[in-house]
Amino acid sequence: MILALLRRDLARFFPFTGSNASGGAALPVVFFVAVAMLFPFAVGPDANLMLKTGGGVVWIAALLAAILPLEKLVARDIELGFFEQLRLRGMAEEAMMAVRLIAHWLSFGPPLLLATFPAAALLKIEGETFRLLLLGLLAGTPGLAAIGLIIAALTASLRAGAALSGLLLIPLALPILIFGAGALARQDQVSLVFVAAISLALVAIAPFAAGAAIRAPREN
Amino acid sequence: MQASSPSLIADNLACRRGERLLFRRLSFKLVPGAACHVTGANGAGKTTLIRAVAGLMTPYAGAVRRQGALALLGEHTGLDPDLPLGRALAFWAQIDRVGFLALASCCDRLGLGNLLEVPVRYLSTGQKKRAALARVLGQAAPIWLLDEPLSGLDTASQGLVSQLVREHCTGGGIALIASHQPLDVPGMTSFAIEDFAPAAGDQRQEHEA
Numbered sequence: 082m083i084l085a086l087l088r089r090d091l092a093r094f095f096p097f098t099g100s101n102a103s104g105g106a107a108l109p110v111v112f113f114v115a116v117a118m119l120f121p122f123a124v125g126p127d128a129n130l131m132l133k134t135g136g137g138v139v140w141i142a143a144l145l146a147a148i149l150p151l152e153k154l155v156a157r158d159i160e161l162g163f164f165e166q167l168r169l170r171g172m173a174e175e176a177m178m179a180v181r182l183i184a185h186w187l188s189f190g191p192p193l194l195l196a197t198f199p200a201a202a203l204l205k206i207e208g209e210t211f212r213l214l215l216l217g218l219l220a221g222t223p224g225l226a227a228i229g230l231i232i233a234a235l236t237a238s239l240r241a242g243a244a245l246s247g248l249l250l251i252p253l254a255l256p257i258l259i260f261g262a263g264a265l266a267r268q269d270q271v272s273l274v275f276v277a278a279i280s281l282a283l284v285a286i287a288p289f290a291a292g293a294a295i296r297a298p299r300e301n
Numbered sequence: 302m303q304a305s306s307p308s309l310i311a312d313n314l315a316c317r318r319g320e321r322l323l324f325r326r327l328s329f330k331l332v333p334g335a336a337c338h339v340t341g342a343n344g345a346g347k348t349t350l351i352r353a354v355a356g357l358m359t360p361y362a363g364a365v366r367r368q369g370a371l372a373l374l375g376e377h378t379g380l381d382p383d384l385p386l387g388r389a390l391a392f393w394a395q396i397d398r399v400g401f402l403a404l405a406s407c408c409d410r411l412g413l414g415n416l417l418e419v420p421v422r423y424l425s426t427g428q429k430k431r432a433a434l435a436r437v438l439g440q441a442a443p444i445w446l447l448d449e450p451l452s453g454l455d456t457a458s459q460g461l462v463s464q465l466v467r468e469h470c471t472g473g474g475i476a477l478i479a480s481h482q483p484l485d486v487p488g489m490t491s492f493a494i495e496d497f498a499p500a501a502g503d504q505r506q507e508h509e510a
Contacts, residue, residue: 085395093381162377165357169371170396299357 082172083180090184094150109146110192116142117200128205135204136214136265142200143193143218144254147225150189151250152243154233155181155295164295174292182230182287190222210265217261217273224280227287228253234291238298306333307369307443309354309475314363316349323349324497325362333443333473336466336486341494347479348376350494351448354477369475372442374450378433380421386432387417390439399439407439411461426453438465445469445476451484460485 120138124130158164167177197218201211232249236242256279264272308331315325323346331337341347352358354365355373380389387408394404408414411431416424424432430453437445445466451459463485466476470486478484 082396085392089381089392093383160377161381162375162379163381165355165375165377166373166379166393167396168357169355169373299352300359 082170083176086167086172086177086180087184090181091187094154094184094188107192109149109189110196112149113142113146113193114196114200114203116145117203120204131205132210135201135206136210137262138204139197139200139206139214140217140221140258140262140265143222144225144251144258146193147189147222147229147254148247148250150185151229151233151246154185154230155291156233156237156242159237159295159298165299174296175288176292178230178234178291178295179288181291182227182284185230186223186226189226190219193222194218209268213264213268213270213273216270217264217276220273220277220280221257221261222280224257224276224283225250225254227280227283230287231290231294234294237295305368306473307475308332308367309369309444309477310366311354312364312366314350314353314365315361316346316353316358317361318346318349322361322499324494325499327363327494327497329492331475331477333475334470336470336476336478336489338484338486338489338491339477339479339494340481340491341479342481345494345498347481347494348448351375351446351477351479355446367444369443370440371444371446372437372440374433374437374445374447376448378421378429379436380429380432382422383420385418386413386421386424389421390417390432390436393436394439397440399441403441404435404439407435410438410465411435412458427455427458430454431458434462434465443474445474445478447476447478447480449480450478451480451482 117139120135121131124134164174164177168174194215197215201207201214206214228250229246232246232253236246236249239245257276260272260275260279264270264276310330311328314327316323327350329337339347339350349358351373352375353360354367355371356365379393380386381392384392390404390408393399394401408417411434413428413431413435416428416432421429421432430450434450437447447466450462454462459482466478466484466486469476470488
């Protein structure tokens with residue numbers, strides 16, 4: 082049952098596959114590269130400046146890209162009565178949300194990491210900085226996915242949910258951003274351990290918080 | 302799935318929506334082969350009753366006891382709108398461990414055979430309802446909870462729903478049907494949800510009780 086659900090969720094959210102070729106699932110990744118591309122145009126091709134700020138720009142682009150998939154992440158399946166049908170078959174909301182978290186990260190994290198290669202090339206990020214950037218995103222994206230899932234579940238029953246979720250994600254993602262981008266400025270890996278720790282804690286909490294969030298509005 | 306025979310018991314059930322008490326002191330007991338028709342005007346609490354019985358909502362008072370798996374036909378189909386009907390149904394068949402042939406025969410039964418390639422979002426209201434019924438039928442659960450199964454259906458399909466309920470109950474199943482339209486099922490019991498509505502001035506007492 083869990084595997085069948087995971088396969089279905091992945092088919093829905095993973096970019097460039099089946100039912101989603103036109104569904105906009107690839108949009109976050111394209112958006113991410115586009116932001117990286119815009120930056121040199123805006124500040125000019127000064128290699129020194131780029132080296133100092135490029136990593137931070139990639140982090141901000143990743144954070145903004147994390148907001149895009151939230152609108153469809155949970156709300157649509159609530160409207161469909163999809164989670165209710167699973168509940169009737171004895172599946173806990175926490176399990177549904179854990180599966181959703183895995184599917185969400187798989188369809189957002191790895192494509193973003195791949196897109197970091199062209200983005201880094203555009204911003205002239207190389208060597209140790211690039212390595213730290215890639216490691217940082219690898220450690221940070223599960224956390225961003227977890228925050229995103231909690232917010233998507235919380236705002237699913239609100240009419241202005243989509244607009245609100247972007248606003249909510251930014252402050253909550255600040256710790257990940259500070260440590261992740263901070264690692265680039267100081268060129269040290271210790272900050273990345275903090276990023277990974279924050280991500281782990283968020284991933285552990287997310288299924289319970291999101292599960293409770295989709296259960297609560299049903300009671301009215 | 303379970304050794305004992307299915308049953309569905311509501312014991313002194315009371316439900317509210319928001320602050321308003323919809324019904325109270327509602328009790329029934331459904332044994333294998335029983336069908337029960339809940340009637341009532343729009344907003345009287347039929348859907349709330351079905352959802353409370355399904356366990357999707359905590360009743361304000363009282364309890365629901367049941368033996369056996371549930372299949373729910375609600376206002377939402379639970380089918381992915383972007384997928385072709387065949388694949389959307391196949392997902393639930395996989396979850397419910399229904400074989401390919403069994404699913405195909407359910408679809409034929411409901412006249413969906415030539416719609417399987419059509420994405421769910423292009424189906425009409427009646428076709429969606431029939432698709433949801435195919436999912437319920439395929440689930441092979443002993444207890445059916447049908448919320449407005451006739452709405453949006455043409456006369457022939459309405460007759461088919463009555464026939465499916467008859468067959469389900471003849472086979473030892475239980476059906477609780479909320480509908481403001483009549484069904485043709487012999488031996489079906491029926492009650493109006495308004496009979497359990499709190500009398501004027503009763504609201505306060507119920508809150509204090």
